[in-house]
Amino acid sequence: QGGCREFESRRPLQMKKQLLGAAFFMPEDSSQKSSAPKLPDDKIHQQNQPIPLRRSRFI
Incomplete structure (x- = not known):
């Protein structure tokens, strides 16, 4: 869950x-x-935003 904060800075x-x-x-x-x-x-809702980005990194 620490990664979520990292992605929050890249919200756009x-x-x-x-x-x-x-x-x-x-x-x-x-x-x-x-x-x-x-x-x-x-x-x-905010937490769901980082998840797609996180998943897409593995693809």
């Missing part, structure tokens, strides 16, 4: 990536969402 890039790869990353996104139930909806 994340949004772009998320929009481009939304269809591909949606399954991952929902699985990550369930792993962060303590966060309010706004925080969860």
Whole structure:
């Protein structure tokens, strides 16, 4: 989860990536969402942004 902060500084890039790869990353996104139930909806939404970028780095 320390990586999430690193990606937060690149939020504009994340949004772009998320929009481009939304269809591909949606399954991952929902699985990550369930792993962060303590966060309010706004925080969860923000946390979902780094995840697509993070996944895309492995591809």
